[in-house]
Amino acid sequence: xxxxxxxxxxxxxxxxxxxxxxxxxxxxxxxxxxxxxxxxxxxxxxxxxxxxxxxxxxxxxxxxxxxxxxxxxxxxxxxxxxxxxxxxxxxxxxxxxxxxxxxxxxxxxxxxxxxxxxxxxxxxxxxxxxxxxxxxxxxxxxxxxxxxxxxxxxxxxxxxxxxxxxxxxxxxxxxxxxxxxxxxxxxxxxxxxxxxxxxxxxx
Numbered sequence: 001x002x003x004x005x006x007x008x009x010x011x012x013x014x015x016x017x018x019x020x021x022x023x024x025x026x027x028x029x030x031x032x033x034x035x036x037x038x039x040x041x042x043x044x045x046x047x048x049x050x051x052x053x054x055x056x057x058x059x060x061x062x063x064x065x066x067x068x069x070x071x072x073x074x075x076x077x078x079x080x081x082x083x084x085x086x087x088x089x090x091x092x093x094x095x096x097x098x099x100x101x102x103x104x105x106x107x108x109x110x111x112x113x114x115x116x117x118x119x120x121x122x123x124x125x126x127x128x129x130x131x132x133x134x135x136x137x138x139x140x141x142x143x144x145x146x147x148x149x150x151x152x153x154x155x156x157x158x159x160x161x162x163x164x165x166x167x168x169x170x171x172x173x174x175x176x177x178x179x180x181x182x183x184x185x186x187x188x189x190x191x192x193x194x195x196x197x198x199x200x201x202x203x
Contacts, residue, residue, distance in 0.1 A: 005053040009051075016044065042070075044188070065106075071099045137196075138200050
């Protein structure tokens with residue numbers, strides 16, 4: 001990131017922890033929930049790999065082709081389920097955004113001997129992003145982050161007429177998710193959304 005190696009390390013740790021939690025979620029839940037967790041784990045670990053500071057590990061030029069193929073395949077898988085709506089559409093956008101960043105940053109690697117990549121905070125001189133597309137993705141992730149943060153807020157207690165219970169948006173009064181800890185799932189998605197936004201800024 002532009003903030004230096006410390007920012008890259010922080011982003012790497014946050015994305016890796018989020019990916020690890022998503023990996024744990026693949027052990028429980030319905031087949032659809034496990035499939036969603038696998039997609040999110042792949043995204044988290046992929047972003048963590050991109051965030052390793054360039055001073056520690058400068059990826060070879062072919063690494064960008066691997067990123068593009070890996071997340072291009074993930075995008076094709078997400079496309080099969082995206083027509084159903086829900087979070088699968090977000091997975092499709094995320095996978096395509098990863099392909100876009102890999103392609104956009106590849107010239108920076110081949111052109112200056114592996115100077116960095118999206119998460120590394122490589123100098124923006126080598127980045128080959130399309131400003132309009134980058135801007136659209138930044139707006140998308142900005143709204144996604146705000147929406148995820150809003151779902152982490154406790155739901156207001158509502159006492160219906162003649163009732164004594166509180167109406168919430170999920171276990172513990174938190175919105176989103178169907179597992180036992182929906183707030184943790186939402187927090188992981190929020191973290192990865194912030195990470196994606198930060199990486200896109202480097203383009």
